[in-house]
Amino acid sequence: MFDLFHNLGLGFGVVFQVSWWSPWWLYGLSLPISINILMCLIGALVGTLVGVLPGIGTVATVAMLLPITFGLPPVGALIMLAGIYYGAQYGGSTTSILVNIPGEATSVVTAIDGHQMAKQGRAGPALAIAAIGSFFAGCVATVLIAVLGAPLTKLALAFGPAEYFSLMVLGLIFAVVLAKGSVLKAIAMIVFGLLLSMVGSDIETGASRMAFNIPELADGLGFATVAMGVFGFAEIIRNLDAGAEMNRDLVQQKISGLMPTRKDLVDSTPAILRGTVLGSILGILPGGGAVIASFASYTLEKKIAKNPSRFGRGAIEGVAAPESANNAAAQTSFIPLLTLGIPPNAVMALMVGAMTIHGIVPGPQVMQKQPDLVWGMIASMWIGNLMLIIINLPLVGIWVRLLRVPYRLMFPSIVIFCAIGIYSVNNAPVDVILAGVFGLVGYWLIKHDFEPAPLLLGMVLGPLMEENLRRALLISRGDWSVFLTRPLSAVLLAIAAFLLVLTVLPALRAKRDEVFTESEN
Amino acid sequence: MADTMGHSATANRNTSVAIGFCLLAIAPQIFELVWSIGTIFGWGAGRGPATVLISHATALLASAPAALIGAIGGDTKKASSDVLLALIYSYPIFVVAILTLFMTIKSAQDYIGGIVLMALALFALWASSDLQGMRGFSFGAGTAPRMFGGLLVALGAGIALTGLLTDGPAMAHYAWRGPLFVMVSIVFFALAIRPLGVVVTAFASFLIAAMGTHETRWVEAIIVGACLTLGCALLFPYVLGLPMPMFPRFLAQ
Numbered sequence: 001m002f003d004l005f006h007n008l009g010l011g012f013g014v015v016f017q018v019s020w021w022s023p024w025w026l027y028g029l030s031l032p033i034s035i036n037i038l039m040c041l042i043g044a045l046v047g048t049l050v051g052v053l054p055g056i057g058t059v060a061t062v063a064m065l066l067p068i069t070f071g072l073p074p075v076g077a078l079i080m081l082a083g084i085y086y087g088a089q090y091g092g093s094t095t096s097i098l099v100n101i102p103g104e105a106t107s108v109v110t111a112i113d114g115h116q117m118a119k120q121g122r123a124g125p126a127l128a129i130a131a132i133g134s135f136f137a138g139c140v141a142t143v144l145i146a147v148l149g150a151p152l153t154k155l156a157l158a159f160g161p162a163e164y165f166s167l168m169v170l171g172l173i174f175a176v177v178l179a180k181g182s183v184l185k186a187i188a189m190i191v192f193g194l195l196l197s198m199v200g201s202d203i204e205t206g207a208s209r210m211a212f213n214i215p216e217l218a219d220g221l222g223f224a225t226v227a228m229g230v231f232g233f234a235e236i237i238r239n240l241d242a243g244a245e246m247n248r249d250l251v252q253q254k255i256s257g258l259m260p261t262r263k264d265l266v267d268s269t270p271a272i273l274r275g276t277v278l279g280s281i282l283g284i285l286p287g288g289g290a291v292i293a294s295f296a297s298y299t300l301e302k303k304i305a306k307n308p309s310r311f312g313r314g315a316i317e318g319v320a321a322p323e324s325a326n327n328a329a330a331q332t333s334f335i336p337l338l339t340l341g342i343p344p345n346a347v348m349a350l351m352v353g354a355m356t357i358h359g360i361v362p363g364p365q366v367m368q369k370q371p372d373l374v375w376g377m378i379a380s381m382w383i384g385n386l387m388l389i390i391i392n393l394p395l396v397g398i399w400v401r402l403l404r405v406p407y408r409l410m411f412p413s414i415v416i417f418c419a420i421g422i423y424s425v426n427n428a429p430v431d432v433i434l435a436g437v438f439g440l441v442g443y444w445l446i447k448h449d450f451e452p453a454p455l456l457l458g459m460v461l462g463p464l465m466e467e468n469l470r471r472a473l474l475i476s477r478g479d480w481s482v483f484l485t486r487p488l489s490a491v492l493l494a495i496a497a498f499l500l501v502l503t504v505l506p507a508l509r510a511k512r513d514e515v516f517t518e519s520e521n
Numbered sequence: 522m523a524d525t526m527g528h529s530a531t532a533n534r535n536t537s538v539a540i541g542f543c544l545l546a547i548a549p550q551i552f553e554l555v556w557s558i559g560t561i562f563g564w565g566a567g568r569g570p571a572t573v574l575i576s577h578a579t580a581l582l583a584s585a586p587a588a589l590i591g592a593i594g595g596d597t598k599k600a601s602s603d604v605l606l607a608l609i610y611s612y613p614i615f616v617v618a619i620l621t622l623f624m625t626i627k628s629a630q631d632y633i634g635g636i637v638l639m640a641l642a643l644f645a646l647w648a649s650s651d652l653q654g655m656r657g658f659s660f661g662a663g664t665a666p667r668m669f670g671g672l673l674v675a676l677g678a679g680i681a682l683t684g685l686l687t688d689g690p691a692m693a694h695y696a697w698r699g700p701l702f703v704m705v706s707i708v709f710f711a712l713a714i715r716p717l718g719v720v721v722t723a724f725a726s727f728l729i730a731a732m733g734t735h736e737t738r739w740v741e742a743i744i745v746g747a748c749l750t751l752g753c754a755l756l757f758p759y760v761l762g763l764p765m766p767m768f769p770r771f772l773a774q
Contacts, residue, residue: 241699408742416710416753423710443700
């Protein structure tokens with residue numbers, strides 16, 4: 001317990017670290033500024049912006065901003081990128097409530113009841129409850145990361161290659177269970193991602209694999225490139241299909257009275273609590289993350305409500321629960337990354353990229369070798385949440401004005417920003433073309449109802465998995481039973497097998513489909 | 522009457538799907554042929570178009586069947602890469618294309634999706650066929666790609682099978698305008714950024730991308746494009762310190 005406070009103290013110390021800034025135009029005068037607070041603010045604001053704007057997601061944004069962090073100190077860079085992820089969860093709800101289009105995949109369900117509330121003239125309370133729920137969930141998740149961080153790191157140190165491999169298998173199976181649609185398709189997407197990750201040089205022998213003597217492929221496909229193609233360009237092309245002018249029935253009346261009534265608060269408190277718990281759990285699980293958390297918590301609220309027919313007609317629980325859940329999940333998904341070095345979703349995979357850019361190898365040793373980095377990031381999350389709730393509600397008007405920017409002007413701008421972003425990662429024009437090709441691949445995947453998220457997870461975990469598999473088999477001298485004879489590894493694999501069987505069983509499958517079809521009816 | 526009409530309609534669709542698969546089966550060969558045309562103008566190194574054409578044609582028509590028969594007869598001679606491509610990639614897909622003619626496809630979305638994934642996996646199997654396999658109990662460079670390639674072939678086949686057995690959505694509608702202009706804009710950006718610099722490239726790419734929808738109003742787009750270009754020209758090289766050429770090379774000199 002004392003350790004916890006000590007660590008958090010260290011973290012806040014890092015965030016509030018003041019440096020003196022003396023630009024030339026002040027003629028020798030110095031101003032005290034805290035770079036990390038500034039980064040946190042920028043991250044939170046950019047995150048809210050992409051959350052509000054439909055048609056540009058967090059994955060594409062983080063990928064786009066990766067090169068920007070080259071010039072920053074590592075702590076500041078990671079604080080900013082983390083801010084984008086949870087900031088987007090706040091922003092997404094604004095669009096969902098006011099326009100009935102989800103600004104972000106995580107707030108699809110918020111639109112159902114949130115927009116109804118807005119139509120009834122209660123947009124203010126809906127926005128306020130969404131923000132309060134998000135803030136509460138953010139605080140709880142921050143504490144959870146701090147509490148779970150150290151013990152999980154100790155556990156991770158007991159992991160050998162066999163355990164790591166089994167853990168990643170479990171993570172990929174989770175991704176399958178939690179993915180939308182057909183199980184077979186989700187597994188196929190993961191294996192496709194694993195295959196893509198093999199392009200480039202072999203880690204042990206250095207042999208060039210599937211690179212066709214193209215020098216640009218010798219280093220492998222860049223993760224940011226593929227992510228930008230599949231999540232950025234493909235999304236734009238898909239949106240153009242539907243016609244650039246999306247039907248935006250923006251709530252026109254002025255938003256008055258942000259404060260929720262006493263009844264609103266009483267109704268939403270238990271929903272916020274449940275959403276936070278569910279979101280925190282689903283966030284830690286690999287393959288989970290914020291999207292599934294919001295869907296699951298909405299379904300849960302509807303199930304246990306005394307009068308389920310209220311849902312879809314402006315029930316405040318339908319806003320409170322998913323908004324708390326997605327924010328909690330967005331933050332707890334940092335736990336596997338910081339303690340085990342395994343990214344549980346695509347955004348976390350990009351964080352791995354950001355850490356690698358700054359020479360940090362993610363894994364259990366980070367917490368011991370660079371405690372200031374880890375605890376600084378954790379502390380910044382709490383501060384970021386505080387900033388978001390203070391800044392965001394007054395700024396709703398500005399966000400709404402941004403929503404009036406027509407898509408026909410927005411999409412070419414996003415294309416250019418993405419292109420410059422990818423180009424500047426390696427100063428390589430080929431990367432831009434590759435991202436374009438993956439944009440087409442992503443468009444094709446969407447048309448055939450394949451989920452791109454498991455593909456990216458497979459691509460990220462591929463090299464780690466192969467390395468640990470080979471190492472484990474080398475140590476056991478080629479004996480495959482090592483994965484079953486080591487107790488920890490056997491348990492992990494057993495859970496994975498159990499989950500896979502459960503998903504295939506018809507009864508559970510129907511339940512799982514129910515969670516996802518919630519938004520469609 | 523209605524029944525026969527319906528039947529002939531599905532038969533027509535099946536033939537077009539089968540023809541599509543046949544094209545897919547020789548897509549890598551066609552790609553290499555198109556690519557090789559560049560060597561005439563001295564771009565890149567590689568085989569000339571004539572060599573590519575003859576080599577692939579003989580591989581597809583003569584060498585591969587010969588190798589297939591030879592393999593059955595127990596004759597294991599080292600096959601060339603082109604023959605392997607025909608054997609590993611093209612032939613299985615030709616077989617699928619022929620089988621497609623005799624199937625009733627219940628969900629085109631799943632069936633075609635599964636087969637294309639299978640093709641990708643077969644291609645990966647071919648691409649990793651020159652890599653070393655298992656050495657005793659330790660993995661070679663090619664072991665993992667072959668393992669996952671094989672798995673993906675099986676999964677693709679499974680998805681295609683669900684498309685045959687269970688009802689599902691038909692092929693989704695593809696638009697051409699959005700993808701085309703966005704892609705042209707991206708490719709133009711990639712080719713022009715080095716010689717022409719940020720200012721010209723970003724502005725031109727913006728306008729090309731804007732053609733992706735018929736709702737674009739040009740005056741508006743030109744103003745926004747100019748502002749965006751100015752913003753990018755200030756943000757990336759100056760504020761963020763990322764080195765990038767600003768103006769066309771011939772003007773800067």
